[in-house]
Structure formats: C-alpha cells, structure tokens
Amino acid sequence: MNAEPVCIKDLEEIASRVMPSGMWDYYDSGANGQQTKAENESAFGHYRLHPRMLRDVSAISTETTVLGQRVKTPLGVSPCAMHRLAHDDGEAATSRAASRSGSIMILSTFSTVSLEDVIAQGSGRGTQYWMQLYVYRDRSVTESIVRRAERAGYKALVVTVDAPVLGRRLADARRKFGPPPHVQLANFFTPQRSTAGVYLDPDGEFSKTFGANLDRALTWTNGIDWLRSITSLPIVVKGVLTAEDTRLAIEHGCAGVMVSNHGGRQLDGTLATIDALPQVVEAAGDQIEVYMDGGVRRGTDIFKALALGARAVFVARPVLWGLVYKGEDGAYLALGLLQKELETAMMLAGAPSIADIDESYVYRPARRWV
Numbered sequence: 001m002n003a004e005p006v007c008i009k010d011l012e013e014i015a016s017r018v019m020p021s022g023m024w025d026y027y028d029s030g031a032n033g034q035q036t037k038a039e040n041e042s043a044f045g046h047y048r049l050h051p052r053m054l055r056d057v058s059a060i061s062t063e064t065t066v067l068g069q070r071v072k073t074p075l076g077v078s079p080c081a082m083h084r085l086a087h088d089d090g091e092a093a094t095s096r097a098a099s100r101s102g103s104i105m106i107l108s109t110f111s112t113v114s115l116e117d118v119i120a121q122g123s124g125r126g127t128q129y130w131m132q133l134y135v136y137r138d139r140s141v142t143e144s145i146v147r148r149a150e151r152a153g154y155k156a157l158v159v160t161v162d163a164p165v166l167g168r169r170l171a172d173a174r175r176k177f178g179p180p181p182h183v184q185l186a187n188f189f190t191p192q193r194s195t196a197g198v199y200l201d202p203d204g205e206f207s208k209t210f211g212a213n214l215d216r217a218l219t220w221t222n223g224i225d226w227l228r229s230i231t232s233l234p235i236v237v238k239g240v241l242t243a244e245d246t247r248l249a250i251e252h253g254c255a256g257v258m259v260s261n262h263g264g265r266q267l268d269g270t271l272a273t274i275d276a277l278p279q280v281v282e283a284a285g286d287q288i289e290v291y292m293d294g295g296v297r298r299g300t301d302i303f304k305a306l307a308l309g310a311r312a313v314f315v316a317r318p319v320l321w322g323l324v325y326k327g328e329d330g331a332y333l334a335l336g337l338l339q340k341e342l343e344t345a346m347m348l349a350g351a352p353s354i355a356d357i358d359e360s361y362v363y364r365p366a367r368r369w370v
C-alpha cells in the first residue's frame with residue numbers, strides 16, 4: 001500500500017510488513033492463546049452508540065483535566081518498552097509526537113532513551129509526562145528511578161502491578177527474544193552508566209532479565225504504601241481489572257487506577273478492558289480517577305470508554321506502529337488519526353465537549369460479564 005495511512009489498521013498493516021519478524025512478534029504478541037489480546041479489540045464492537053441529533057457541534061473541545069491538570073485531549077500514550085525497536089529515535093521521537101498532540105505520555109521503565117532525555121524533548125509544551133515503574137527486588141533501584149523522575153519533572157508514577165512475572169508469549173519464548181545489542185534499556189544500562197542492583201541476562205533474553213529483577217512478593221502494603229512513604233508524586237496503579245482492587249487502591253491512597261490487562265500480554269483469559277471498566281468505575285465513585293487501555297484502535301473506541309467512565313484513554317501498539325512507519329511523524333500521525341476520529345465521533349453523536357460524554361451515549365451489550 002503506497003497511499004498515506006488513513007486509520008490505525010493501515011499503520012498496523014504497514015508495520016507488520018516492514019518490521020523484522022522477531023521484533024514484530026515482540027510488539028504484537030499476547031500471552032498464550034491470545035484470547036484476551038483479541039477480545040480487547042473485538043469487545044468494543046459489543047457496545048453500540050446512542051447518538052443525539054440537532055445539538056450545536058460547531059465548536060468541539062476535547063480539553064479535560066487529568067490529576068487536576070488541564071490537558072488538550074483525554075488520549076494518551078501507554079508505557080511500552082523499547083521504542084528503538086521501532087525506530088532509531090525511539091522514545092525521543094514518541095515524546096516529540098506526544099507533546100505536539102498534547103497527549104499525556106507514560107514512559108516505560110524499559111525505555112531505550114533515558115527518562116531525562118525523553119522528557120527534555122517535549123516538556124513545557126503543555127503536555128504531561130508520567131513515569132511507569134516496576135518495583136525491583138532491590139528497592140534502591142526503584143527509589144533511584146523515582147528520584148530521577150521527580151527531578152526531571154514527571155507528574156505521576158504509574159506502578160504496573162499485573163506483571164510479577166512476564167506473561168508467556170509463545171513467539172518470544174520460541175525465539176528466546178532479546179533486543180539487539182544496540183538497543184539498550186537506557187534507564188539502567190548505557191555505555192556510560194549501569195545501575196548497581198540490576199541483573200542483565202548474559203544472553204540478553206528479555207524475560208530472564210525481567211524475571212530476575214522484579215519483586216514477586218509485592219503487595220499493597222510493602223509496595224504501594226512504601227512508595228507513598230518515599231514520594232509525594234501521585235500514584236496510579238496500572239493493571240487493575242476488578243472492583244475489589246479498585247477499593248484497595250482507594251484505601252492505599254492512590255490517585256488513579258488504570259484498567260489494563262497489559263494489552264493481553266500477561267494473564268490470558270481476563271475480561272477485555274472495556275468490559276472490566278464499568279465495575280471499576282462504579283467502585284471508584286468520585287474518589288479516584290479511572291483510566292483505561294487495551295485494544296483502542298478507533299475514535300469511537302475512545303468515545304465508548306469515556307462514556308463508560310474513563311477519564312483518559314491510552315494506546316500503546318498504535319503509537320509503535322506509527323513509529324515504525326515514520327518515526328516522530330508516524331507516531332504523531334497515529335495520535336492525530338485517533339484524535340480526529342474522536343472529534344468526528346463527538347460531532348456525530350452530538351457531544352461537543354468531554355463533559356457531555358456520559359453513559360447515556362452507549363448501549364451496553366446484553367451479554368454482561370460482571
């Protein structure tokens with residue numbers, strides 16, 4: 001296909017053709033039978049829209065607030081590891097694209113550009129940067145990332161809690177996937193710096209590096225309470241799928257929860273995130289903000305998630321596909337296509353502002369899981 005991509009599926013198709021297969025598999029794979037990965041996308045199709053007509057939609061605004069800060073759009077970038085597999089500029093390119101579109105960017109701990117260099121590409125231009133964290137067996141490693149994120153100007157910490165061990169992604173397991181030598185986990189290992197307390201698998205196998213460093217004994221008390229005791233940054237827990245864990249997040253003083261199943265890459269067989277969202281929103285009430293990611297590929301998907309109560313909606317793979325296509329401009333295109341589709345959906349549904357989008361705009365599917 002030579003024409004300019006006009007939707008996220010076009011970008012996916014291009015990325016699947018041009019990426020070397022090992023890297024494509026790493027980006028694409030879900031865990032095991034990949035049921036959850038597939039359902040994250042298909043479940044949006046079960047929700048239908050209930051549009052209203054003859055409302056003045058001559059001026060559309062996607063502005064909203066997230067964690068008390070004004071943002072241009074509720075669309076953000078989910079944390080994902082190793083953007084330099086997609087493009088040499090890696091997360092620096094993503095950062096510029098996110099700041100051009102006004103999208104919140106959550107940077108993965110496993111970034112291939114250092115967290116300081118990533119935020120330097122786009123801070124001060126009206127968007128927000130949040131830092132994703134894994135909690136390490138050696139807590140001094142986690143603490144040093146927290147301190148660096150604070151100093152660099154990140155506005156929140158996003159603690160990913162659905163990965164005490166890396167999900168089993170079969171293509172990666174067959175290949176013993178590891179990044180090529182020029183792609184380094186820049187927050188820990190650069191030619192100039194390596195962090196004490198972090199184990200790097202000598203054969204470079206990513207799942208082994210991951211498994212050796214992360215604290216599997218993590219709990220709300222020894223993890224979230226501990227983090228709260230060392231930082232005043234707001235804490236968002238990423239990977240929550242239930243009302244029970246939402247209530248615990250409130251009890252433990254979190255500022256937000258992200259409904260996520262890691263893009264279907266961790267526990268296969270969970271609810272699709274759009275199906276899990278309503279119970280989390282109900283448990284959250286007005287005590288904690290709720291965000292979601294997983295399978296969002298269209299503006300109407302964002303619209304449906306907002307209608308079901310998400311305050312912001314994040315995407316990972318679409319941005320990676322954009323990076324593969326054209327670096328910064330491709331990532332900007334991915335975010336721009338989704339933004340434009342959201343604005344079009346708002347006009348066609350008769351909801352000129354984000355505050356207008358509520359549950360009355362969706363029919364929930366008859367088949368309910370929760």
Ligand code: FNR
Nearest residue numbers: 027078079080081108160262263294295315316317
């Ligand atoms: C991820 N994800 C992820 N999450 C996280 O908290 N830390 C990380 O380092 C990564 N790394 C990562 C790498 C790749 C290649 C992918 C595809 C995903 C999960 C990510 O944040 C997000 O939850 C899902 O990918 C969202 O689903 P979509 O938008 O990819 O369908």
